[in-house]
Amino acid sequence: MERSVPTSADVARLAGVSRATVSYVLNNTSSVRISEPTRRRVREAARELGYVPHAAARSLRAGHTRMVLMPAPEVVASPLYSGLFNELHWALSRLDYTVVQFGSAGQSGDQAARAWAELRPAAVLTYSTFSARLGARGVDVLKRSGVRAVITLGQERTEGAHAVLMDQRAVGRCAGDHLLARGRRRIGVVVPEEPGLEAYSLPRLEGVRRAAQGTGAEITEVPLAYDEGSAARLAGRWRRLALDGVFAYNDEYAMLLMRALQDEGIGVPDETAVMGADDLMLGRLLRPRLSTVRIELPSGRELAEIVDRAVRDPGAPPEVHKVLGVTPVPREST
Amino acid sequence: MERSVPTSADVARLAGVSRATVSYVLNNTSSVRISEPTRRRVREAARELGYVPHAAARSLRAGHTRMVLMPAPEVVASPLYSGLFNELHWALSRLDYTVVQFGSAGQSGDQAARAWAELRPAAVLTYSTFSARLGARGVDVLKRSGVRAVITLGQERTEGAHAVLMDQRAVGRCAGDHLLARGRRRIGVVVPEEPGLEAYSLPRLEGVRRAAQGTGAEITEVPLAYDEGSAARLAGRWRRLALDGVFAYNDEYAMLLMRALQDEGIGVPDETAVMGADDLMLGRLLRPRLSTVRIELPSGRELAEIVDRAVRDPGAPPEVHKVLGVTPVPREST
DNA sequence: TTGAAAGCGTTACCAG
């Protein structure tokens, strides 16, 4: 059965024309006029053989691709981000880009950059933890290999790359402001012990610190693993911490912590106000209803347009877009 | 600055050797012995120029790739699946495959298959909703374009493709058995109104139906959208439904429904038992604690090995693997 | 309107 894969030459042979003609017909090349009967014969032959053009050969010849490369996330991101990436996917498809998520399991920044560069994508879109690891050297590797645009999504910018800044400090800032406005002065900030979350948690902590600056409030870092035991232990020594408010990193950690506090008999919000982030459905279902920070990410379309602009004008100096919107959503837990 | 992208010829020139030698050195070809000084010169030149091999050219020459193509999910999947895919990613990398997630936003099954075939991947791994849309024709397109293995993950098998069956009916079956064992006889099954979830929800419903067969229990389909309004309306007419048990699709819908029932003064589990699925953390945090179905997916390593085997022996007849494990986790809500 | 030929970057074969 080892029938080999049909090429455009096979199609040409079957249709009784040259390879060039096949290419013209199949690509609807407008600068050349091909008779309708010929077109039909070519298409028919292609269909019959199950011919599919070879992307590698095509892009080799063309000297460029329409690929947008995104490293696959290592840590399960929040649903917020999954949604954004789906949108982005769609929007880029509409601009005729092919989105490729590329895994780089356990590679260093430079190795990864090399691996990505081998694919000669038109653009590389990297985010959060990755942007930290990519670095100016990685960007340089990519640029030298012909990548037209490198865009980093996330906390910080990287030398030489466009940046779509999603400053997580704003989230912490928002939560801090809200807790302070509620009169809380001894504020804890949950920092998840799960690896890979530091890219979010540390800036959020920093944001709360900034909010507290000059207010006399005291900020305490509170490590917490995402399991009931850890939460129970934390709740057990809660009173000694003497905190009257806590920003729990996100809604899920907030739920975990709030339950543990309640089980320990600690009143929420009377004794301790609890605030989450992400505005997930679950926050509305808890009792007391969870106050949270709603995070507005850019739309997929906006992001796609930034990518497209960068690809079309590779020479342009790196742009910096600040795109993260935050709104406090006060409910019953604060 | 339009310095063009360095090729192996450039490296050869700079190192003062032939292109072949460059290739030998950079690929550590063992069948040829190259002197150490030469090797050093070549590597040095490559580094200096920032040379990165061109994947398209390489695979064109080689006639095959080590790419495993997975369509990017359209609907935000449960964290369970995200975790599996991360593992799979890793495991495939260890087997020297490159995982590529490929978006096919809004394309029909055949268009999508064509688009994937253009990349000439070694294997295509498709799942759930996609497998339904791919179909025997799509599999054929892929096979004819040289894809060595097509593997579908999900509910059903597709003609000509290997199948890793994750029969969601087993989830419903397990929930149904548990509710019946608790003496419930009028059982509701939540079917989310969100599009894209039918691939999971309908088989789960079917599974409950099967569990009930011959027991005299009555199964009622209960549509529910993932918002508080929908849940409140449902709870409002709950007593008329006269259900004494409900399988709520998953833990998140279960949480939503349970809250609405409680707000309506309906006792859980006395009046109505509520069961979720997925065994998320949140189920343990609810009061009453949520009974659920723990779902055991195959490990990423297992899956990767199935893929690898299929790629190495493309001629082998399609295998069918049944891999979904379910265990009831009885807690307080049933 | 169609065909011949060159060339994209790589690697494998075969002489030197």
Next chain:
DNA sequence: CTGGTAACGCTTTCAA
């Protein structure tokens, strides 16, 4: 041990 050369599949320029 090293260097030329051909070939992978495709598009495009030029010539017929």
